[in-house]
Amino acid sequence: MTRVAEGSSAAQTAGVAIVGGGPAGLAAAEVLAAGGHQVHVFDAMPSFGRKVLLAGKTGLNLTHSEPYETFVSRYGAAASHLCKALDAFTPQDVIAWADELGSECFTGSSGRVFPRAMKASPLMRAWLGRLSNLGVQFHTRHRWTGFSDGKLRFETSGGEIFVSFDACLLALGGASWSRMGSDGAWTAILGSAGVEIAPLRPANCGFDVAWSESFRDRFAGAPLKSVTATSAAGSVPGEFVISRHGIEGSLVYAHSAALRDALEHQGSAALVLDLAPGRTETRIAGDLSRLPAKVSFSNRLRKAAGIEGVKGGLLRELVPDISSQPPQKIAGFIKALRLPVARPRPIAEAISSAGGIRWDEIDDGYMLKALPGIFVAGEMIDWEAPTGGYLLTACLATGRAAGEGIAARLTAARAEARSSASRAP
């Protein structure tokens, strides 16, 4: 490449142009640069990997230690598409890769894997340093706005520039936390180029709940600890938080795809809560009925079921006449309380996106069938997964797979050029 700089309007040339410097784009850059390719990474933002740095605020859950078959099953319907990339870059490979970059990992009690530093900045710094040493060139503040005569068009602070390329990877992310750079604007560009895209929707997100004003004022911010929540996703123990809008937190995220899909397909959805997972319904009903009638309702809940504070408030919020119900009914509500959700929180607040480029649009090497020479990777493809390190692992794995796809195409193109030259008279 001659030069790619902000402000120049001259057409320029990149060997491999990677647009999007998140984990997927950088993973592809690593494969390609290690293979001797000339790589340029462009990003709209003033720095790279902003969403990964944000993920570092909660410890940077890189991957998961559960058995590999279980791990792959977390990707649901997309598992069959993702498995080749995941087989080539497994959770163990993620751990070894982070270790090589000086970020030794540990496995938490839940099986989730984190760097010991519990943050992303040391890993990102080491990674960008290694890529730089491999010759990767980085270009910040380059917003890709589409194609123009087969070139990439970028908006920069100095005006538009056009970059030609031998191969290009788009790794532009989904549409969650758009402040970090991935705003989903690419859907319009690729959609108009004939690429079929499933609408981007919130994944691993909170939900709105129609709280009464008094419940919201009293309990917003309160955590519901040690509960089990059930939806079509199964029964999961954990905790979540009451927010002013509704509910948030890891237990809600575990159910968010099931709740979102139920809202879309059936028009309604509810999380069913067990507020006292350690006690049976029969035991709670018996303990409630043994308490004298003069004991206040709050004390009965506390003594018979260990329920107080926000748990008691939630029972009253969702079953306003609960105190006048017979013990068996009260016990039934404690063990299976329906919490109806109104809608997912906006995608801008979600941890990740569902939807994206449909798998039919991509060949085995992650190239867009409609746009030969243009590859895609990461969250912009149509897959989703729960929190637990599955997102970063699949972004790294698909980035690497797309890098391999690009390398294979460039090698084939060079071989073809050599053989044409040798056939020339």
Ligand SMILES: Cc1cc2nc3c(=O)[nH]c(=O)nc-3n(C[C@H](O)[C@H](O)[C@H](O)COP(=O)(O)OP(=O)(O)OC[C@H]3O[C@@H](n4cnc5c(N)ncnc54)[C@H](O)[C@@H]3O)c2cc1C
């Ligand atoms: C709060 C939070 C916590 C998270 N925690 C975890 C976690 O612990 N574990 C986990 O596995 N996952 C986590 N994730 C999810 C994970 O960060 C993402 O799935 C992952 O970063 C997606 O990688 P990507 O490379 O596909 O896209 P991104 O990381 O979104 O990168 C895309 C890049 O493309 C750039 N870009 C977009 N459009 C353009 C354009 N037009 N021109 C130029 N550049 C553009 C963006 O600026 C960005 O740098 C978390 C996400 C959030 C929001």
